[in-house]
Amino acid sequence: MKTELWVEMKERIMVIIFLLGVFFINTLQAMEKTDVTPLFKVLVLTERGGQHSGFTDAALAWLKDFARENRFEVTEINNTSKINEAFLAEFKVFIQLDFPPYTWSDESKKAFERYIEEGRGGWVGFHHATLLGNFDGYPMWDWFSDFMGGIRFKNYIAPTASGKVELEQHSHPVMKGVSKSFTLPHDEWYTFDRSPRRNVRVLAHVDESSYEPASNIKMGDHPVVWVNERMKARNVYFLMGHHADLLKNKDFTTMFGNAVLWAAGPAKWFPRxxxxxxxxxxxxxxxxxxxxxxxxxxxxxxxxxxxxxxxxxxxxxxxxxxxxxxxxxxxxxxxxxxxxxxxxxxxxxxxxxxxxxxxxxxxxxxxxxxxxxxxxxxxxxxxxxxxxxxxxxxxxxxxxxxxxxxxxxxxxxxxxxxxxxxxxxxxxxxxxxxxxxxxxxxxxxxxxxxxxxxxxxxxxxxxxxxxxxxxxxxxxxxxxxxxxxxxxxxxxxxxxxxxxxxxxxx
The missing domain is CATH 3.40.50.880 (Class I glutamine amidotransferase (GATase) domain)
Incomplete structure (x- = not known):
């Protein structure tokens, strides 16, 4: 009799365990389905081919992993033909991944300007985004020059060099968890006709005396990360962005990730x-x-x-x-x-x-x-x-x-x-x-x-x-x-x- 009761009890326990297991699995699946819904969408405008292709490939690979971890969706485009106000309205963040400020149509320029001026989304720009001047038959985009602090491209270190970056605004969200100083390899360290400092908030500069190998191509005051607080959109520019090895540097990827999540936040305070x-x-x-x-x-x-x-x-x-x-x-x-x-x-x-x-x-x-x-x-x-x-x-x-x-x-x-x-x-x-x-x-x-x-x-x-x-x-x-x-x-x-x-x- 005891044996029969024990067998019956054991069967009931197994049924309960089975039902709990099914419930647990269904719950996990439901949670997984909820979790895959992106919190926001990011548009990435890339420059494919050429000397920056290695950086672009490495940055996109890193960004896609980061997107999965932080539940946002990445869309890549390689030219500005799709850019208009309706298209940009779909995205919370616009990443200009080494794409230059020319070859844009008048419609795409106007849409981007309103996106930034009215805080319709955030912006993160890298390296080639400040190739400002007259290039390939295109005149300089004056609005973009002002957006970047009133600068014009002047020169670069063609063979590349490593350089030590020094933080100036440690408390800014983009710099959270970033070392006070760190060395980045293989970059061109663009120079401009003037420092943008007067018109922007500089978050970091490069110590030009730290270049390895040494170079005479210098600015004196040489900002490398800055934000333009005169615009309603959250925005940040990184002068670095030439070589794939940047994505192996923890401080660089920390800044990159911080920048994307910060730019996705609500439009910043705006003056009267x-x-x-x-x-x-x-x-x-x-x-x-x-x-x-x-x-x-x-x-x-x-x-x-x-x-x-x-x-x-x-x-x-x-x-x-x-x-x-x-x-x-x-x-x-x-x-x-x-x-x-x-x-x-x-x-x-x-x-x-x-x-x-x-x-x-x-x-x-x-x-x-x-x-x-x-x-x-x-x-x-x-x-x-x-x-x-x-x-x-x-x-x-x-x-x-x-x-x-x-x-x-x-x-x-x-x-x-x-x-x-x-x-x-x-x-x-x-x-x-x-x-x-x-x-x-x-x-x-x-x-x-x-x-x-x-x-x-x-x-x-x-x-x-x-x-x-x-x-x-x-x-x-x-x-x-x-x-x-x-x-x-x-x-x-x-x-x-x-x-x-x-x-x-x-």
């Missing part, structure tokens, strides 16, 4: 607005001094990352593709455009709601000036005369209720300046609103060149546009007065706040 300030380094000394002080003033105003202010002396940036990225253009010491193409681009920018802030010589136009649109834009007036030498002057507020002068005293003494007088006075135009005027109490003003009388508006706006002109801008004393600095802040804030696309301060 972006400003582009133009300055001419070839004008008279006093106007260069003003531009220098103005750029310092604007730079300090960006502290705390409330807005971004880019500065440039390259008037070729007065084009549709560049200007559309900025809510305000500032002309510090020269006209806002020079060539016919630049003038048309600036006019389109303003007529489509762009903002402009011009100082002093930004409105220097003589009788017979051949840009009539600008003459009308600025108030229908041309230069008449000026005082000399520069001297302080009493300025009177015209409309205390206007946001630009609200809260200011009814008059104040402005620091020494060369005051321009215009003919006819812009005040005569119905669409011009004068906000500050040189007080008649100043007359006669000047010792060598004298303004004896007449209406002399100092600050005004053309109410048909989002613009303001300020007569100040000569010498190194313009920013020494707190009342005047208050005026400048008010003017900048007012232009930005009147953007039809929305007030970023609200």
């Amino acid at each position: 607005f972006k400003v582009l300030a133009f300055y001419n380094p070839h004008v008279e000394t006093a106007h260069r001094e003003f531009a220098r002080d103005a750029m310092d003033f604007l730079h300090k105003a960006t502290y705390g990352e409330g807005f971004i202010c880019d500065t440039t002396s390259n008037w070729n940036k007065v084009n549709d593709a560049t200007l559309r990225n900025y809510q305000l253009v500032i002309s510090l010491n020269d006209l806002p455009a020079h060539t016919r193409e630049q003038r048309m681009a600036f006019q389109r920018y303003m007529e489509n709601g762009g903002g402009w802030m011009g100082f002093h010589s930004a409105n220097f136009n003589m009788e017979g000036f051949d840009w009539q649109w600008f003459v009308d834009f600025i108030g229908g007036s041309v230069f008449h005369r000026n005082n000399w030498p520069p001297q302080p002057a009493k300025l009177v507020v015209d409309d205390p209720a206007h946001p630009v002068v609200k809260g200011m005293p009814s008059s104040y003494i402005s620091p020494a300046n060369e005051w321009y007088q215009w003919k006819p006075s812009p005040r005569e135009r119905k669409n011009v609103k004068v906000l500050l005027t040189l007080s008649p109490e100043n007359y006669p003003i000047g010792l060598k060149d004298i303004i004896p009388d007449g209406d002399l508006p100092v600050v005004w706006t053309n109410t048909d546009y989002r613009m303001i002109y300020l007569n100040m801008g000569h010498g190194d004393r313009i920013f020494c007065d707190p009342t005047q600095n208050y005026l400048f802040f008010n003017a900048l804030r007012w232009i930005i706040s009147t953007n039809k696309k929305g007030n970023p301060f609200q």
